[in-house]
Amino acid sequence: MEAQTAPKLQNPPKPRNPITELWWFFAISACVKLLLIPAYKSTDFEVHRHWLAITHSLPLSQWYSDETSIWTLDYPPFFAYFERFLSVFANLIDPQIVHLQKGLNYSSNTVLYFQRISVILSDLCLLYGVFRLTRNSDSMKQKMIWVLVIWSPMLVIVDHLHFQYNGFLLGILLISLSCLEEGRDLMGGLIFAVLLCFKHLFAVAAPVYFVYLLRHYCWKGLVRGFWRLSVLGTVVVAVFALAYAPFVYHGQMQQVIHRMFPFGRGLCHAYWAPNFWVFYIILDKVLAFLLGRLGFNIQAPAASFTGGLVGDSSPFAVLPQVTPATTFILVLISLSPCLIKAWRHPRPSLITRWVAYAYTCGFMFGWHVHEKASLHFVIPLAIVAVQSLDNARHYFLISIVSCYSLFPLLYEAQEYPIRVLLLLLHSTLMWLGFSAQFANGIALETANSGKKKDDDFQTKRRSVAAAQKGGFIIGCVHWSYLVGMLLVEIWGQFLHPIIFGEKLPFIPLMLISTYCGIGVIGDKSIYWVRSNGNMVGRIL
Incomplete structure (x- = not known):
């Protein structure tokens, strides 16, 4: 008898190609960004246009000393070189873009399209970074991270x-x-050293990198460890030498440092970032008011909290003055639990979590923090969010809060529907994505994979229960907070103009900063670093 052969499948499914899928994600986001080209332009648009002109029209020795405009170059040298590279193409398209004097506040369609498209094309670097971080993940996690990062509404709003x-x-x-x-x-x-030479504000994570690399890479015995430390130090020094050597040669280093670290600006940016200092400022104002009513002679400070472009400020009437050194110390103290964990257990799988935690500390306690700096921890946290239900729940709230805190950046009426739709779409995609992921039993599998310590038991029980109930859920506290956010928006956008007209315009901004600050501070993902569910440190 002839052996029976198994029937062949008709039209077998094609193997999945994640690279092609990733390109589709990028293409869809690029199409949306192209549609937004004619939208609102901030002062940062002219800032970067002026930097194109500076780096193209002036010799390198004058890049950091030019004062043709108030928008002086204040990023590290690699970013200046990047602007110089872009200026070559800008000059070919329209020489007026890179003209230092005539180009001031230049607003033609050529500069509009050139700069907008340059940002879209530069996002290819983000695409490659996401691909590298997710290429070994399963399909569900890959797509979820792509949605959170490539389709990030915060990046659309800010960039x-x-x-x-x-x-x-x-x-x-x-x-x-x-x-x-x-x-x-x-x-x-x-x-990472290259990144610091592009934008020095990323240096908040430098202590995490230093401790992790010292322990994981260099701590290999006396001779081998010293050799590795020497190699690592040589590589980092070489990167900084490549960036700064031309300015050292021209005697410009003092000017470069002065531009990069303008500590004369106020403690807070012109629009308060939702961090710890919001509540410090409000407490000072409340104490000054109460003590004044009680008969104490309280001198109202002459300076503002938001020095912006000029001047030192001492804005507190009652509470101790805050200096850049104070904020630096607070950031280091808040970082210490993470550094201890990185030294004791230098695990590669946790480095993204620790870096996100470091940028959270810098956002919470740093000097002159911009609201846009929340991107530094929200994007890395997207990688962490897919790893467990608790991470996803915390990310869901913190990403919504951070995105909403950026709304005042787009203050013109025609952009209002755009920012609202971006946040609603992001929230919906997160909800559907996390629900699908955890309803498929991912949380259940994670909870039952191996024996863990007793203090991890409650976390795993919640993950199992959520998976059995249908996936992603958040508690009533989170829901109440989100409803409160809606009320804050209704007040600032509709009720305040009706009741007060153009009076007290700072109140809606202050409410957004304060309410988002409550969300940032109150969310456990900001204060806790988790290693397999174990809490290892708290900022406050």
């Missing part, structure tokens, strides 16, 4: 409406983190 290049810079960060997760410590450290 493609307000105008900056955060996607490009965050892509460099994600590439560095992917190298560390793969065990390529030297390459990860090198790329």
Whole structure:
């Protein structure tokens, strides 16, 4: 008898190609960004246009000393070189873009399209960083991370409406983190050093990198460890030498440092970022008011909290004055639990979580923090969010709060529907994505994978229960907070103009900062670093 053969399948399914799928994600986001080209332009649009003109029209020795405009160059040299690279193409398209004098506040369609498209193309760096970080993940997690990062409404608002290049810079960060997760410590450290020479505000995570690399890469015995430390130090020094050597040669280093660290600006940015200092400021105002009513002679400060472009400020009437050194110390103290954990258990799989925690600390306690700096921790947290139900729940709230805190950046009426639709779409995609992920039993599998410590038991029970109930759920406290956010928006957008007209315009902004600050501070993901569900440190 002839052996029976199994019937062949008709039209077998094609194997999945994640690279093609990722390109589709990028293409859809690029189409949306192209539609937004004619939308609102902020002062940052002219800032970067002026930097194109500075780097194209002036010799390198004058880049950091030019005062043709108030929008002086204040990013590190690699970003200046990046602007110089872009200026070559800008000059070919329209020489007026890079004209230092005639180009001031230049607003033709050529500069509009050139700069907008340059940001879209620079997002290819973010695309590569996301690909590297997710290429070993399963399909569900990959797509969820792509949605959270590539379709991030915060990046659309900050980069493609307000105008900056955060996607490009965050892509460099994600590439560095992917190298560390793969065990390529030297390459990860090198790329992070490159990032610092593009934008120095990313240096908040430098202590985490230092401790992790010292323990994981260099701590290999006396001779081998010293050799690795020497190699790592040489690589980092070489990167900074490449960036700054031309300015050292021209005697410009003091001016470069002065531009990069303008501590004369106020403690807070012109619009208060929703961090710890919001409540410190409000407490000072309340105490000054109460003590004044009680008969105490309280001198109202002459300076403001938001020095912006000029001047030192001492704005507190009752509470101790805050200096840059004070904020630096507070950031280091809040970072200490993370640094201890990185030293004791330097695990590559946790480095992204620790870096996100570091940027959270910088956002909470840093000097002159911009509201846009929340991107520094929200984007890395997207990688962490898919790992467990608790992470997803915390990310759901913190990403909504951070996105809503950016609304005042787009203050013109025609952009209002855009920002609302972006946040609603983001929230809906998060809800559907996390529900699908955890309803498929991912949380259940994670909870039952191996024996864990007793203090992890409650976390796993919640994950199992959520998976059995249908996936992603948030508690009544989170729901109440989100309803309160809706009420804050209704007041600021509709009721305040009706009741007060143009009077007290600062109240809606103050409410948004304060309410978002409550959300940021109150969410456990901001204060706790988790390692397999174990809480290892709290900021406050």
